[in-house]
Amino acid sequence: MFTAEQLQTQLETFKTQGFVVLERLIADDQVQSLLAAMRAAEAARGYSYAKTSFEGYKTVRINNLLTYDEAFWQVPLQPEVLQLSEAILDKELLLSSLCTLTLGPGQEAQPLHDDMQQLKLPRPQPTMAVNAVWALSDFTTANGATQVVPGSHRLDRSPSYGGQVQTVAATMPAGSVMLFDGALWHHGGANQTDERRYAISCYYCAGWMRQQENLQLGIPQDLARRFPLRLQELCGYSIYKGQYGHIDNQDPITQLGREPQRTTVWEATDRALATHASTKETHA
Numbered sequence: 001m002f003t004a005e006q007l008q009t010q011l012e013t014f015k016t017q018g019f020v021v022l023e024r025l026i027a028d029d030q031v032q033s034l035l036a037a038m039r040a041a042e043a044a045r046g047y048s049y050a051k052t053s054f055e056g057y058k059t060v061r062i063n064n065l066l067t068y069d070e071a072f073w074q075v076p077l078q079p080e081v082l083q084l085s086e087a088i089l090d091k092e093l094l095l096s097s098l099c100t101l102t103l104g105p106g107q108e109a110q111p112l113h114d115d116m117q118q119l120k121l122p123r124p125q126p127t128m129a130v131n132a133v134w135a136l137s138d139f140t141t142a143n144g145a146t147q148v149v150p151g152s153h154r155l156d157r158s159p160s161y162g163g164q165v166q167t168v169a170a171t172m173p174a175g176s177v178m179l180f181d182g183a184l185w186h187h188g189g190a191n192q193t194d195e196r197r198y199a200i201s202c203y204y205c206a207g208w209m210r211q212q213e214n215l216q217l218g219i220p221q222d223l224a225r226r227f228p229l230r231l232q233e234l235c236g237y238s239i240y241k242g243q244y245g246h247i248d249n250q251d252p253i254t255q256l257g258r259e260p261q262r263t264t265v266w267e268a269t270d271r272a273l274a275t276h277a278s279t280k281e282t283h284a
């Protein structure tokens with residue numbers, strides 16, 4: 001975990017540049033087991049490239065990744081990445097999507113975009129999403145390292161989709177993770193090598209926002225019951241600020257057979273009123 005001072009440094013970089021790279025964060029044995037799980041997932045699902053220019057005609061993207069292998073469960077829970085994402089978004093953040101980004105040889109550069117572009121909200125805006133891209137191969141300019149526009153999350157507009165601007169390649173060794181603001185202008189690079197560029201995108205969003213993947217419906221409940229509690233919460237079995245996401249005033253975690261972890265804001269308000277009243281009586 002980061003110390004308070006280290007966390008502050010990372011937060012300042014994130015705020016200014018719109019991204020931070022945590023070099024060599026992931027041990028090689030975890031990188032290897034994720035690569036093995038990704039290849040097994042490709043085999044299980046039937047190897048196929050994506051069908052749009054955004055997703056990449058020579059890219060394998062596997063969504064709903066938590067359903068494929070327990071090795072993926074640890075990704076959204078990685079301590080430093082989660083600590084930093086919580087510090088940016090708040091502790092009630094959600095996992096928005098978890099998918100592989102495996103760029104095959106010959107994959108062309110992805111169109112320039114940002115991840116908030118569909119939401120027609122004023123810019124600049126507070127950070128609403130954090131994309132943690134896990135490099136499971138060395139990310140090089142030649143194999144398609146993500147290209148970013150430093151500071152662009154602070155601009156008053158989204159990029160023109162697919163436009164041409166000056167970018168910087170986020171090169172990093174395998175086992176590194178780059179976290180970037182959902183509003184940062186970026187695109188996947190072109191893979192001009194004979195090797196695949198392996199990566200996972202672990203995309204978190206604010207707890208009040210709709211998740212990109214519908215993880216409550218997409219993950220069978222029998223499987224979600226086996227997740228660690230924190231992963232269940234990240235998938236949406238939680239309530240934001242005691243108000244958003246409840247089921248008939250109950251914490252949705254009870255659907256997975258657990259005790260409620262949170263009460264609603266209305267119950268909390270009543271408790272506060274009761275405490276206030278009893279303090280007043282004591283002092284009367």
Ligand SMILES: O=C(O)CCC(=O)C(=O)O
Nearest residue numbers: 101145146186187188189
């Ligand atoms: O593959 C990459 O490096 C980035 C992919 C990306 O930006 C996206 O799919 O939104």
